[in-house]
Amino acid sequence: MTASASEPDDDDAGTPPAVPYDLAVVGAGSAGLAGAVTAARLGLSVALLDSSAQPGGQFYRHPAPALGAIRPEALHHDWSAFTDLRRRLTASDVRHLTGHHVWSLAKESDGTWSVHALTGADGGDEAPVRIRARALLLATGAYERQLPFPGWTLPGVVGAGGAQAMLKSGLVLPGRRVVVAGSGPLLLAVAASLASAGARVPMVVEAAGYLRYARAPRALVGNPRKAVEALVHGAALARHRVPVRLRHAVTEVHGTDRVEAVTVSRLDRDWRPVPGSGRRIDCDALAVGHGLVPQIELATAVGCATRTLPDGTLGLALGDFQESSVPGLWAAGETGGVGGAELARTEGELAGRAIAARLLGHRTGAGTTTGLRRRRDRLRAFADVMAAAHAPGPGWPAWLNDDTDVCRCEEVPAGRIREAVAELGAHDARTVKLLTRAGMGWCQGRMCGTAVACLAAAGRTPEPPSEQRPFAVPVPLSALAALDAPPDPAAGSEGPAHPTHQHPHRTERPSR
Secondary structure: OOOOOOOOOHHHOOOOOOOOEEEEEEOOOHHHHHHHHHHHHOOOOEEEEOOOOOOOOOOOOOOOHHHOOOOHHHHOOOHHHHHHHHHHHHHOOOEEEOOEEEEEEEEOOOOOEEEEEEEOOOOOOOOOEEEEEEEEEEOOOEEEOOOOOOOOOOOOEEEHHHHHHHHHHHOOOOOOEEEEEEEOOHHHHHHHHHHHOOOEOOOEEEOOOOHHHHOOHHHHHOOHHHHHHHHHHHHHHHHOOOOEEEOEEEEEEEOOOOOOEEEEEEEOOOOOEOOOOOEEEEOOEEEEEEOEEEOOHHHHHOOOOEEEOOOOOEEEOOOOOOEOOOOOEEEOHHHHOOOOHHHHHHHHHHHHHHHHHHHHOOOOOHHHHHHHHHHHHHHHHHHHHHHHHOOOOOOHHHHOOOOOEEEOOOOEEHHHHHHHHHOOOOOOHHHHHHHHOOOOOOOOOOOOHHHHHHHHHOOOOOOOOOOOOOOOOOOOHHHHHHOOOOOOHHHOOOOOOEOOEOOOOEEOOOOO
């Protein structure tokens, strides 16, 4: 199921309802920034909500001013694109709401949206917030996919993206001698950044190969900047004498209180370790990640259709102008499939223009929109090739011993999941979850979802992990109780966000 492929026209304008904002944008990364500043420039009132204190998202994460970083751009490529978006945000009328952790969306009876958020650095402020808008743009990004292996819970094992975030935002290295492993182009960027910052990187361990890229020459020729990025990272690794091992994986971590070494094994075509190929590498940290998973819980909770991506994850099914299957809700960036900052900016601008056209009742530059669509299609084609090239092979569960924890939150080992499948008749991740509690912990299956789905499939093609979660972030009972509380005039409530509930939440209003 896909959204409409036609751009909004005059018939879609309607009478503007009396709500504070024309557009609410969730996420201030590349896609959200581009969508917000584009829509504001075209005349919409815009609220931009983000959990972080600074704009930029994960890709353009940078140190807080208090750290006194002299050249934050040294850890980024294409930094000028971000500084341009930041400048446009500062010069615009966009209401940038930092420290807003969105946990739920609601489509009202009049067709408008309510966005519910917790506030504060960690979402711990007492007063929850409701933002109301005529349209919604989700630019919520992605999170890392992890495939477990013996020892992956030891201190010193961090996500590859997490290691990069530590360096970009805190100027901190995860260790002095860091092995970088997993699959995907992010590994090259992470290893280059760590090495340039002074860490010793004994090896980059890539589970896939790069031959799949060669099978899609049109996507490669159409995206020369991707080749340039790879060359830049490769040159940095060569300068620091960092070897790259293809079709290898870290299959075990050694240590007592923290990481002391890892075993690197050669993989066959299905990602099964080749017997006798293990090699021990001394290190004090491991940065590991096997790609990214679109963060789409907010969208699926309100019924947005999804599509299975080439790497087996789920992304939103979007129309030609980034609208989802739910009218009035658009999405951009990694929500439709992981493709990088340039693709995210392109989709954000395209969505911003489409939303403005819908709400204002006239087109907003047909020539520009056509060019954005062409660029989006070209970049999205490369993203699909990239996803297919680094998709986990079916044999990776052979890395797991029966006592290897798969679900870290609930401490569920692989043996218990295998028992549920072989002896108790579980054939899908949901049944495994009910029988073992795998996926019931704090992360709600984000860390273990892929692994549980693969083990439940028992050699068959696994179903993508479910992204249906009632709340996108942990919510205190007080926020839920407030949904049924009587209205409090002092709290600035606008009235019911659902036909039968009053909301005493603070309501943010536009600044103009």
